[in-house]
Amino acid sequence: MEELSTELISQLGSKISFVIPIFGGIPVPTSVAITWGIMAFVVLFSLIFVRNLKMVPTGPQLYIEAAVSGLNNFLKDILGEEGKRYFPYLGTVTLYIGCSNLIGIFGFTPPTKDLNVTAGLAIMSILLIEISGIKAKGLKKWIIGFSHPMPLITPINILEIFIRPLSLCMRLFGNVLGSFVVMELIKIVAPAIIPVAFSLYFDIFDGLIQAYVFVFLTALFMQEAMETY
Protein backbone atom coordinates (compact mmCIF):
# COMPACT_ATOMS: atom_id res chain seq x y z
CA MET A 1 0.00 0.00 0.00
CA GLU A 2 2.94 2.31 0.53
CA GLU A 3 3.88 2.31 -3.14
CA LEU A 4 0.27 2.94 -4.08
CA SER A 5 0.02 6.04 -1.89
CA THR A 6 3.39 7.40 -3.02
CA GLU A 7 2.39 6.79 -6.62
CA LEU A 8 -0.91 8.58 -6.08
CA ILE A 9 0.89 11.53 -4.49
CA SER A 10 3.18 11.72 -7.50
CA GLN A 11 0.18 11.59 -9.82
CA LEU A 12 -1.42 14.58 -8.08
CA GLY A 13 1.42 16.90 -8.97
CA SER A 14 2.41 17.77 -12.52
CA LYS A 15 5.38 16.00 -14.00
CA ILE A 16 7.94 17.57 -16.31
CA SER A 17 8.09 15.80 -19.63
CA PHE A 18 11.14 17.33 -21.28
CA VAL A 19 13.12 20.54 -21.22
CA ILE A 20 13.37 22.87 -24.20
CA PRO A 21 17.07 23.79 -24.36
CA ILE A 22 16.69 27.51 -25.09
CA PHE A 23 16.95 30.46 -22.69
CA GLY A 24 18.50 28.22 -20.11
CA GLY A 25 16.00 25.36 -20.29
CA ILE A 26 12.19 25.76 -20.21
CA PRO A 27 10.59 22.76 -18.46
CA VAL A 28 7.59 21.42 -20.38
CA PRO A 29 5.05 19.59 -18.21
CA THR A 30 3.45 16.39 -19.44
CA SER A 31 0.00 17.95 -19.71
CA VAL A 32 1.33 20.61 -22.09
CA ALA A 33 2.98 17.98 -24.29
CA ILE A 34 -0.22 15.93 -24.46
CA THR A 35 -2.21 19.11 -25.19
CA TRP A 36 0.06 19.70 -28.18
CA GLY A 37 -0.75 16.18 -29.33
CA ILE A 38 -4.50 16.84 -29.00
CA MET A 39 -4.13 20.13 -30.89
CA ALA A 40 -2.27 18.41 -33.73
CA PHE A 41 -4.91 15.69 -33.92
CA VAL A 42 -7.86 18.10 -33.97
CA VAL A 43 -6.23 20.40 -36.55
CA LEU A 44 -5.37 17.47 -38.84
CA PHE A 45 -8.89 16.10 -38.39
CA SER A 46 -10.43 19.43 -39.39
CA LEU A 47 -8.08 19.91 -42.35
CA ILE A 48 -8.88 16.47 -43.72
CA PHE A 49 -12.60 16.89 -43.46
CA VAL A 50 -13.00 20.40 -44.93
CA ARG A 51 -11.49 19.47 -48.26
CA ASN A 52 -13.94 19.34 -51.19
CA LEU A 53 -16.97 20.80 -49.46
CA LYS A 54 -20.08 20.49 -51.58
CA MET A 55 -23.35 22.41 -51.41
CA VAL A 56 -25.30 19.17 -51.04
CA PRO A 57 -23.37 17.25 -48.37
CA THR A 58 -22.48 13.60 -48.85
CA GLY A 59 -20.35 11.16 -46.92
CA PRO A 60 -18.29 12.40 -43.96
CA GLN A 61 -19.40 15.98 -44.56
CA LEU A 62 -22.87 14.91 -43.36
CA TYR A 63 -21.57 13.80 -39.98
CA ILE A 64 -19.42 16.86 -39.49
CA GLU A 65 -22.28 19.17 -40.40
CA ALA A 66 -24.61 17.28 -38.05
CA ALA A 67 -22.14 17.58 -35.20
CA VAL A 68 -21.48 21.28 -35.74
CA SER A 69 -25.12 22.20 -36.15
CA GLY A 70 -26.02 20.09 -33.09
CA LEU A 71 -23.51 22.02 -31.03
CA ASN A 72 -24.70 25.36 -32.41
CA ASN A 73 -28.36 24.58 -31.70
CA PHE A 74 -27.57 23.48 -28.18
CA LEU A 75 -25.66 26.69 -27.51
CA LYS A 76 -28.28 28.82 -29.23
CA ASP A 77 -30.89 27.45 -26.82
CA ILE A 78 -28.98 28.91 -23.91
CA LEU A 79 -27.31 32.00 -25.30
CA GLY A 80 -29.79 33.20 -27.89
CA GLU A 81 -28.91 35.00 -31.10
CA GLU A 82 -26.71 37.72 -29.55
CA GLY A 83 -24.31 35.15 -28.23
CA LYS A 84 -23.36 33.89 -31.68
CA ARG A 85 -19.84 35.26 -31.50
CA TYR A 86 -19.04 33.02 -28.52
CA PHE A 87 -20.07 29.73 -30.14
CA PRO A 88 -16.65 28.96 -31.69
CA TYR A 89 -14.81 29.31 -28.38
CA LEU A 90 -17.34 27.21 -26.47
CA GLY A 91 -17.32 24.54 -29.18
CA THR A 92 -13.54 24.39 -29.05
CA VAL A 93 -13.57 24.01 -25.28
CA THR A 94 -16.05 21.13 -25.57
CA LEU A 95 -13.84 19.43 -28.13
CA TYR A 96 -10.71 19.94 -26.04
CA ILE A 97 -12.16 18.70 -22.74
CA GLY A 98 -13.85 15.76 -24.47
CA CYS A 99 -10.63 14.69 -26.20
CA SER A 100 -8.50 15.15 -23.12
CA ASN A 101 -10.86 13.15 -20.92
CA LEU A 102 -11.01 10.34 -23.48
CA ILE A 103 -7.27 10.18 -24.03
CA GLY A 104 -6.98 8.23 -20.79
CA ILE A 105 -8.25 5.18 -22.68
CA PHE A 106 -5.15 5.17 -24.87
CA GLY A 107 -2.76 5.06 -21.94
CA PHE A 108 -1.74 8.72 -21.69
CA THR A 109 -2.49 10.70 -18.56
CA PRO A 110 -5.31 13.13 -19.34
CA PRO A 111 -4.15 16.75 -19.25
CA THR A 112 -7.23 17.66 -17.19
CA LYS A 113 -5.83 15.57 -14.36
CA ASP A 114 -3.43 18.45 -13.81
CA LEU A 115 -5.00 21.09 -11.56
CA ASN A 116 -3.24 23.83 -13.53
CA VAL A 117 -5.07 22.92 -16.74
CA THR A 118 -8.52 22.99 -15.17
CA ALA A 119 -7.67 26.19 -13.31
CA GLY A 120 -6.61 27.75 -16.62
CA LEU A 121 -9.87 26.70 -18.26
CA ALA A 122 -11.86 28.08 -15.33
CA ILE A 123 -10.01 31.42 -15.47
CA MET A 124 -10.76 31.65 -19.20
CA SER A 125 -14.41 30.99 -18.41
CA ILE A 126 -14.58 33.70 -15.77
CA LEU A 127 -12.95 36.24 -18.10
CA LEU A 128 -15.42 35.30 -20.82
CA ILE A 129 -18.41 35.64 -18.49
CA GLU A 130 -17.42 39.07 -17.21
CA ILE A 131 -16.40 40.38 -20.63
CA SER A 132 -19.64 39.18 -22.22
CA GLY A 133 -21.55 40.93 -19.44
CA ILE A 134 -19.68 44.19 -19.98
CA LYS A 135 -20.06 43.99 -23.77
CA ALA A 136 -23.79 43.37 -23.57
CA LYS A 137 -24.72 45.84 -20.87
CA GLY A 138 -22.04 48.54 -20.97
CA LEU A 139 -19.65 49.22 -18.10
CA LYS A 140 -21.93 51.31 -15.86
CA LYS A 141 -24.95 49.06 -16.07
CA TRP A 142 -22.76 46.03 -15.43
CA ILE A 143 -21.44 47.52 -12.19
CA ILE A 144 -24.95 48.49 -11.10
CA GLY A 145 -26.07 44.99 -11.98
CA PHE A 146 -24.20 43.68 -8.96
CA SER A 147 -26.85 44.95 -6.64
CA HIS A 148 -29.59 43.65 -8.79
CA PRO A 149 -32.22 41.60 -7.04
CA MET A 150 -31.60 43.45 -3.77
CA PRO A 151 -28.77 45.77 -2.66
CA LEU A 152 -28.27 43.56 0.36
CA ILE A 153 -26.89 40.72 -1.76
CA THR A 154 -24.06 42.76 -3.33
CA PRO A 155 -21.19 41.10 -1.37
CA ILE A 156 -22.54 37.68 -2.31
CA ASN A 157 -22.73 38.70 -5.96
CA ILE A 158 -19.15 39.90 -5.87
CA LEU A 159 -18.04 36.70 -4.18
CA GLU A 160 -19.81 34.70 -6.86
CA ILE A 161 -17.37 35.99 -9.45
CA PHE A 162 -14.70 33.90 -7.76
CA ILE A 163 -16.73 31.00 -6.45
CA ARG A 164 -18.26 29.95 -9.78
CA PRO A 165 -14.98 29.30 -11.63
CA LEU A 166 -13.63 27.61 -8.51
CA SER A 167 -16.50 25.14 -8.56
CA LEU A 168 -16.11 24.61 -12.32
CA CYS A 169 -12.41 23.88 -11.89
CA MET A 170 -12.80 21.55 -8.91
CA ARG A 171 -15.68 19.66 -10.49
CA LEU A 172 -13.70 18.83 -13.62
CA PHE A 173 -10.48 18.06 -11.73
CA GLY A 174 -12.25 15.98 -9.08
CA ASN A 175 -14.10 13.88 -11.65
CA VAL A 176 -11.00 13.12 -13.70
CA LEU A 177 -8.90 12.40 -10.60
CA GLY A 178 -11.64 10.24 -9.11
CA SER A 179 -12.06 8.10 -12.20
CA PHE A 180 -8.27 7.75 -12.43
CA VAL A 181 -7.98 6.57 -8.80
CA VAL A 182 -10.85 4.12 -9.14
CA MET A 183 -9.42 2.68 -12.36
CA GLU A 184 -6.02 2.20 -10.68
CA LEU A 185 -7.64 0.37 -7.77
CA ILE A 186 -9.69 -1.82 -10.12
CA LYS A 187 -6.58 -2.69 -12.10
CA ILE A 188 -4.87 -3.81 -8.90
CA VAL A 189 -7.79 -6.05 -7.97
CA ALA A 190 -8.67 -7.52 -11.36
CA PRO A 191 -6.11 -6.77 -14.09
CA ALA A 192 -7.71 -8.81 -16.87
CA ILE A 193 -11.04 -8.05 -18.63
CA ILE A 194 -13.10 -6.36 -15.92
CA PRO A 195 -11.42 -2.92 -16.18
CA VAL A 196 -12.82 -2.56 -19.70
CA ALA A 197 -16.44 -2.57 -18.52
CA PHE A 198 -15.72 -0.10 -15.73
CA SER A 199 -13.61 2.07 -18.00
CA LEU A 200 -16.67 2.38 -20.23
CA TYR A 201 -18.48 4.19 -17.44
CA PHE A 202 -15.69 6.03 -15.70
CA ASP A 203 -13.56 7.18 -18.58
CA ILE A 204 -15.97 7.55 -21.47
CA PHE A 205 -19.38 8.38 -20.02
CA ASP A 206 -18.10 10.47 -17.13
CA GLY A 207 -15.57 12.30 -19.29
CA LEU A 208 -18.09 13.31 -21.94
CA ILE A 209 -20.66 14.38 -19.37
CA GLN A 210 -18.10 16.56 -17.60
CA ALA A 211 -17.23 18.30 -20.87
CA TYR A 212 -20.92 18.93 -21.51
CA VAL A 213 -21.52 20.23 -17.98
CA PHE A 214 -18.50 22.56 -18.08
CA VAL A 215 -19.61 24.22 -21.31
CA PHE A 216 -23.28 24.28 -20.33
CA LEU A 217 -22.52 26.01 -17.04
CA THR A 218 -20.24 28.56 -18.69
CA ALA A 219 -22.93 29.34 -21.26
CA LEU A 220 -25.57 29.57 -18.51
CA PHE A 221 -23.51 32.03 -16.48
CA MET A 222 -22.83 34.05 -19.62
CA GLN A 223 -26.52 34.24 -20.42
CA GLU A 224 -27.20 35.32 -16.86
CA ALA A 225 -24.57 38.08 -17.15
CA MET A 226 -25.82 39.25 -20.54
CA GLU A 227 -29.44 39.56 -19.44
CA THR A 228 -30.63 43.16 -19.69
CA TYR A 229 -33.44 43.87 -17.31
Added chain:
Amino acid sequence: MGTIIAIGAGIAVLTGIGAGIGIGLATKGAVEAIARQPEAKGDINKALLLGCALAEATAIYGFVIAVLIILFLK
Protein backbone atom coordinates in the same frame (compact mmCIF):
# COMPACT_ATOMS: atom_id res chain seq x y z
CA MET B 1 -2.29 9.93 14.28
CA GLY B 2 -3.16 7.37 11.66
CA THR B 3 -6.58 6.68 13.12
CA ILE B 4 -7.47 10.37 13.27
CA ILE B 5 -6.50 10.74 9.61
CA ALA B 6 -8.70 7.77 8.77
CA ILE B 7 -11.65 9.16 10.74
CA GLY B 8 -11.22 12.56 9.10
CA ALA B 9 -11.17 11.06 5.61
CA GLY B 10 -14.22 8.98 6.44
CA ILE B 11 -16.17 12.01 7.65
CA ALA B 12 -15.17 13.95 4.53
CA VAL B 13 -16.72 11.36 2.24
CA LEU B 14 -20.06 11.58 4.09
CA THR B 15 -21.00 14.33 1.60
CA GLY B 16 -22.01 11.45 -0.64
CA ILE B 17 -25.23 11.16 1.34
CA GLY B 18 -26.39 14.57 0.13
CA ALA B 19 -25.59 13.74 -3.47
CA GLY B 20 -27.38 10.40 -3.27
CA ILE B 21 -30.55 11.86 -1.80
CA GLY B 22 -30.51 14.83 -4.18
CA ILE B 23 -30.08 12.73 -7.32
CA GLY B 24 -32.75 10.33 -6.09
CA LEU B 25 -35.25 13.13 -5.64
CA ALA B 26 -34.37 14.62 -9.02
CA THR B 27 -34.89 11.28 -10.74
CA LYS B 28 -38.23 10.91 -8.96
CA GLY B 29 -39.37 14.26 -10.33
CA ALA B 30 -38.10 13.41 -13.80
CA VAL B 31 -39.83 10.03 -13.91
CA GLU B 32 -43.11 11.53 -12.74
CA ALA B 33 -42.84 14.28 -15.34
CA ILE B 34 -42.21 11.76 -18.12
CA ALA B 35 -45.16 9.70 -16.94
CA ARG B 36 -47.37 12.74 -17.08
CA GLN B 37 -46.21 13.97 -20.50
CA PRO B 38 -44.22 11.48 -22.59
CA GLU B 39 -43.65 13.93 -25.49
CA ALA B 40 -41.36 16.12 -23.40
CA LYS B 41 -38.94 13.23 -22.89
CA GLY B 42 -36.00 14.95 -24.62
CA ASP B 43 -36.11 18.12 -22.54
CA ILE B 44 -36.70 16.22 -19.31
CA ASN B 45 -33.78 13.94 -20.12
CA LYS B 46 -31.43 16.87 -20.62
CA ALA B 47 -32.56 18.59 -17.44
CA LEU B 48 -32.14 15.38 -15.46
CA LEU B 49 -28.62 14.79 -16.78
CA LEU B 50 -27.56 18.32 -15.95
CA GLY B 51 -29.06 18.16 -12.46
CA CYS B 52 -27.34 14.86 -11.72
CA ALA B 53 -23.95 16.13 -12.87
CA LEU B 54 -24.26 19.22 -10.69
CA ALA B 55 -25.39 17.28 -7.61
CA GLU B 56 -22.59 14.77 -8.13
CA ALA B 57 -20.08 17.62 -7.89
CA THR B 58 -20.59 18.02 -4.13
CA ALA B 59 -19.86 14.34 -3.60
CA ILE B 60 -16.72 14.76 -5.72
CA TYR B 61 -15.58 17.68 -3.57
CA GLY B 62 -15.81 15.43 -0.50
CA PHE B 63 -13.84 12.73 -2.29
CA VAL B 64 -11.08 15.14 -3.30
CA ILE B 65 -10.79 16.44 0.27
CA ALA B 66 -10.59 12.88 1.62
CA VAL B 67 -7.84 12.00 -0.85
CA LEU B 68 -5.92 15.14 0.09
CA ILE B 69 -6.30 14.34 3.81
CA ILE B 70 -4.97 10.83 3.33
CA LEU B 71 -2.08 11.82 1.13
CA PHE B 72 -0.87 15.02 2.71
CA LEU B 73 -1.21 14.46 6.44
CA LYS B 74 1.47 12.40 8.08
